[in-house]
Amino acid sequence: MDAADREQLLARLRGVVGERYAFADPYEMRLYQYDASPETALPDIVVIPGTAADVARVVKICADAQVPITARSAASSLAGGTVPVEHGVVITFARMDRILEIDPDNQRAVVEPGVVNLALSQALKPLGYYYVPDPSSQGACTIGGNVGTNAGGPHTLLYGVTVNHVTGLELALPSGALVQVGGRKAAAASGYDLTGLFVGSEGTMGIATKIWVKIQPLPPVQKTLMAVYPDVETASNAVSAIVRSGILPAAIEMMDKLSIQAIEAASHAGYPLDAGAVLLLEVDGIPELVDELGERMAKACRESGATEVRVAKDEAERQALWKGRKGAFSAMGRLSPDFYVMDGVVPRTRLPETLAKIDAISARTGFKICNVFHAGDGNLHPLVLFDAFKPGQYEAVLRIGDEILKLCADAGGSVTGEHGIGLEKRENIRYVFSDDDLEVMDRIRRVFDPHGLMNPGKVFPGEVLEGSAPSRAPDHASRRAAAGIGGDDVWV
Amino acid sequence: MAELASLDFKRQIDRDGVPSPAAGIDMDLVRDCIHCGLCLPKCPTFRTLHHEGDSPRGRMWQIKEAALGLVAFDDPRFQAHIYQCFNCRACETACPSGVQFGAVMEMARAMTPPQNRRDRMVRAILLNGLLPHPRRLRIAGWLYRAARAARLPGLLRRSGAWKVLPLGKFAAFPPVGDRTPRRQPLPALTAAQGQRRARVGLLTGCIQDEMFHGTNRRTALALARNGCDVVVPEARVCCGALASHAGEAKTAERLAARTMDAFSGQQLDAVVVNAAGCGSNMKEYELQLRNDAQRREAGLAFSRTVKDASEFLVELGLQPPTRRITLRVAYQDPCHLVHGQKVHQQPRQALKMIPGLELVEMKESDWCCGSAGVYNLTHPEISEDALAWKIAHIIDSGAQLIASANPGCILQISMGLQRAGRDIPVVHVMDLLGWAYGDEGQKPPVVRRAMA
Numbered sequence: 001m002d003a004a005d006r007e008q009l010l011a012r013l014r015g016v017v018g019e020r021y022a023f024a025d026p027y028e029m030r031l032y033q034y035d036a037s038p039e040t041a042l043p044d045i046v047v048i049p050g051t052a053a054d055v056a057r058v059v060k061i062c063a064d065a066q067v068p069i070t071a072r073s074a075a076s077s078l079a080g081g082t083v084p085v086e087h088g089v090v091i092t093f094a095r096m097d098r099i100l101e102i103d104p105d106n107q108r109a110v111v112e113p114g115v116v117n118l119a120l121s122q123a124l125k126p127l128g129y130y131y132v133p134d135p136s137s138q139g140a141c142t143i144g145g146n147v148g149t150n151a152g153g154p155h156t157l158l159y160g161v162t163v164n165h166v167t168g169l170e171l172a173l174p175s176g177a178l179v180q181v182g183g184r185k186a187a188a189a190s191g192y193d194l195t196g197l198f199v200g201s202e203g204t205m206g207i208a209t210k211i212w213v214k215i216q217p218l219p220p221v222q223k224t225l226m227a228v229y230p231d232v233e234t235a236s237n238a239v240s241a242i243v244r245s246g247i248l249p250a251a252i253e254m255m256d257k258l259s260i261q262a263i264e265a266a267s268h269a270g271y272p273l274d275a276g277a278v279l280l281l282e283v284d285g286i287p288e289l290v291d292e293l294g295e296r297m298a299k300a301c302r303e304s305g306a307t308e309v310r311v312a313k314d315e316a317e318r319q320a321l322w323k324g325r326k327g328a329f330s331a332m333g334r335l336s337p338d339f340y341v342m343d344g345v346v347p348r349t350r351l352p353e354t355l356a357k358i359d360a361i362s363a364r365t366g367f368k369i370c371n372v373f374h375a376g377d378g379n380l381h382p383l384v385l386f387d388a389f390k391p392g393q394y395e396a397v398l399r400i401g402d403e404i405l406k407l408c409a410d411a412g413g414s415v416t417g418e419h420g421i422g423l424e425k426r427e428n429i430r431y432v433f434s435d436d437d438l439e440v441m442d443r444i445r446r447v448f449d450p451h452g453l454m455n456p457g458k459v460f461p462g463e464v465l466e467g468s469a470p471s472r473a474p475d476h477a478s479r480r481a482a483a484g485i486g487g488d489d490v491w492v
Numbered sequence: 493m494a495e496l497a498s499l500d501f502k503r504q505i506d507r508d509g510v511p512s513p514a515a516g517i518d519m520d521l522v523r524d525c526i527h528c529g530l531c532l533p534k535c536p537t538f539r540t541l542h543h544e545g546d547s548p549r550g551r552m553w554q555i556k557e558a559a560l561g562l563v564a565f566d567d568p569r570f571q572a573h574i575y576q577c578f579n580c581r582a583c584e585t586a587c588p589s590g591v592q593f594g595a596v597m598e599m600a601r602a603m604t605p606p607q608n609r610r611d612r613m614v615r616a617i618l619l620n621g622l623l624p625h626p627r628r629l630r631i632a633g634w635l636y637r638a639a640r641a642a643r644l645p646g647l648l649r650r651s652g653a654w655k656v657l658p659l660g661k662f663a664a665f666p667p668v669g670d671r672t673p674r675r676q677p678l679p680a681l682t683a684a685q686g687q688r689r690a691r692v693g694l695l696t697g698c699i700q701d702e703m704f705h706g707t708n709r710r711t712a713l714a715l716a717r718n719g720c721d722v723v724v725p726e727a728r729v730c731c732g733a734l735a736s737h738a739g740e741a742k743t744a745e746r747l748a749a750r751t752m753d754a755f756s757g758q759q760l761d762a763v764v765v766n767a768a769g770c771g772s773n774m775k776e777y778e779l780q781l782r783n784d785a786q787r788r789e790a791g792l793a794f795s796r797t798v799k800d801a802s803e804f805l806v807e808l809g810l811q812p813p814t815r816r817i818t819l820r821v822a823y824q825d826p827c828h829l830v831h832g833q834k835v836h837q838q839p840r841q842a843l844k845m846i847p848g849l850e851l852v853e854m855k856e857s858d859w860c861c862g863s864a865g866v867y868n869l870t871h872p873e874i875s876e877d878a879l880a881w882k883i884a885h886i887i888d889s890g891a892q893l894i895a896s897a898n899p900g901c902i903l904q905i906s907m908g909l910q911r912a913g914r915d916i917p918v919v920h921v922m923d924l925l926g927w928a929y930g931d932e933g934q935k936p937p938v939v940r941r942a943m944a
Contacts, residue, residue, distance in 0.1 A: 027569045030563070031543075034527055095542050330526060337520075337524075
């Protein structure tokens with residue numbers, strides 16, 4: 001964007017949100033170039049709107065000016081989802097963090113996108129309710145971001161991910177319209193499930209400005225078990241064995257030796273430093289049920305090779321174990337200056353061989369790889385530790401990531417479980433979708449965003465060359481144009 | 493427009509080699525931050541200002557960029573964001589990566605003294621001109637008490653003059669502390685009562701000793717009643733906390749050395765501090781003395797002996813006080829105690845030992861009240877916003893009295909509550925303990941009634 005265009009656009013945006021909340025100072029732009037992933041790119045303008053109506057106006061102004069729009073709230077994305085790779089305008093939700101309505105009897109709450117995931121559950125707690133999806137970054141990540149990536153979390157094994165807990169959305173579309181999908185007081189199933197379509201679309205079709213969520217009564221009792229295994233293979237075989245025993249716990253998490261070291265350095269959670277691997281399991285419900293399930297689960301763990309099974313004796317111990325688990329990624333800062341985390345998924349039964357292959361990659365390349373992940377879902381989070389100040393390491397780590405994701409896809413899994421495709425995995429997405437698959441998705445997206453302005457450069461494969469003019473069209477566009485699909489108005 | 497160099501470490505390093513960071517910034521500490529964002533919801537200035545540049549992650553990023561020469565340390569925007577930080581270190585408590593934010597912030601501030609007039613004045617007058625000089629402090633203390641004796645605060649309030657005078661709000665709404673003229677300094681040795689269990693030094697401090705002399709006396713009483721010989725060094729010292737937290741590295745280093753000298757050779761089991769900011773600073777003397785190769789080791793050794801008063805007493809095993817104080821009390825965590833020293837439970841445990849005292853929790857007790865060292869003088873608007881939250885939570889809690897453990901917080905919250913027209917005194921945990929042990933000094937009416 002040239003300076004004159006930027007000034008003009010800035011003036012119009014300031015007309016909506018005021019001078020303080022729209023700015024283009026290059027110094028400030030540097031602070032919106034990153035998220036929790038290793039990727040960076042500078043925006044031209046940042047806007048911090050205060051209301052849904054303002055968001056709609058901002059989106060319309062940008063769309064009219066043909067300027068890319070990237071939504072960002074906590075910017076805790078691990079996949080570069082909020083990095084404005086094609087520059088343009090970044091909209092942040094730091095001011096839109098209000099809980100608008102809580103209706104326990106109808107099991108619903110209405111929130112603005114900037115509400116922190118944990119803050120919602122904390123507000124619900126006195127009423128005896130909670131919001132189930134609990135990404136490990138729940139202390140920072142927002143419901144808006146959760147909707148964008150269809151976020152998961154340890155407790156989604158039994159209860160489902162974000163899409164299963166969002167019942168409606170208000171969306172700002174590039175047309176300038178503020179539309180509502182779902183969000184009826186009673187569960188309704190009339191017409192297309194557009195809510196389901198938008199959840200997980202990573203801001204590529206529109207921006208959620210209001211979110212209706214389902215809230216659940218807090219389980220009366222939660223029991224957390226820690227099972228210690230001699231090695232990763234035994235532990236990963238145990239996951240299938242536990243499920244086979246007829247119990248589906250609320251959560252099954254695995255941590256390997258290296259992760260345990262990082263976690264204990266960070267929070268003294270109480271994990272044994274000499275364990276080869278640890279499974280963290282949780283069951284919840286009424287006391288009688290939980291006792292029974294807990295015992296059966298402990299038995300299944302022991303029979304599958306656990307050397308020790310420990311039940312958290314009180315809430316403090318339980319919280320400590322979970323705090324350690326949920327802080328695991330950030331705790332990697334204790335072991336290494338930089339890390340690169342993946343989000344591959346494999347069928348549960350293929351866990352042992354996949355982990356063995358990852359181990360082999362680590363041995364071959366010399367990079368340490370930690371594993372701390374949602375074992376019940378087969379949702380792996382291999383963390384490659386590296387030092388970005390050592391020349392060549394970052395590129396090498398990206399290659400390792402690519403290899404691991406290929407491995408997951410080949411095992412019948414996927415390249416992302418919950419972090420989103422974002423910037424990071426847009427090429428890897430080819431491992432799971434054919435060109436035809438991608439084309440269908442792209443056509444759906446363009447119904448809402450005909451000019452590809454919403455969070456461009458994400459989800460779909462495509463080259464974005466540094467310093468060159470932004471290319472918003474996915475690289476299968478030419479093939480489609482040759483086939484006579486779409487027109488110039490669509491394919492910018 | 494020409495693009496600024498992007499902080500794309502990974503590829504840039506392949507292209508240009510490893511950058512050499514600025515001297516004065518410990519890059520290892522800076523790189524502990526992996527910009528995950530878990531600190532953002534805990535940052536009081538981010539809550540008020542909403543800009544990434546005013547979040548802990550944003551500040552770490554800016555310091556990283558400045559250290560690598562991508563932005564200048566004296567860039568006014570860098571300064572604005574860096575000095576807009578409370579340095580309350582709530583982000584440290586939230587951080588799973590173990591970033592030592594306070595240490596990094598102090599290094600960054602030391603690289604770039606603030607350019608704006610208000611900041612420079614506060615530094616020249618207060619941090620460098622007054623606090624390090626015992627005689628000037630005594631004169632200031634005398635003036636302060638004389639003004640109170642002349643009922644100047646009431647005059648300022650009634651006339652509305654406080655609204656236009658610089659520092660008017662602090663002059664018009666002074667804390668309940670000691671109104672009486674300062675009596676004798678604490679004796680060099682207060683002997684242990686009953687069986688002798690320890691020999692400790694007590695830091696009487698600068699502001700603490702002038703404005704809260706009674707709190708020091710009650711701290712000594714509480715220690716003595718728990719079997720401690722209490723040694724007070726003859727040389728009155730300021731530990732340098734306000735200077736170090738504001739990035740006045742030279743003054744901080746000098747005062748650290750002087751404080752260590754004052755306590756040396758006394759065969760002490762511990763150096764007890766009742767001001768959270770001072771305690772936190774003294775526990776980090778190694779950092780303050782980082783440029784002094786000879787004293788650095790000694791600083792580390794000294795730091796290990798430093799204890800907050802309630803931390804020390806609770807670890808020692810507090811003798812239950814006997815006097816009843818029938819009051820509903822909420823405890824406000826000073827940032828430099830809960831985040832800086834990780835002392836959270838001990839003050840509460842000490843309060844619960846007092847017969848009749850009911851401890852209630854207020855919302856966000858571990859959020860900064862906006863006092864933040866000299867911050868309420870340098871950045872009054874942002875400070876007022878934090879104070880407004882605090883006052884609202886205090887009123888919601890239903891507490892009749894607030895206990896805290898740092899002079900800055902006590903001053904700030906006291907002023908806020910008075911201005912809101914609430915008769916809720918703010919006192920030190922050691923005040924309550926001291927009264928419960930039988931101290932006969934002046935008490936706020938609320939406490940007098942509760943002990944009747």
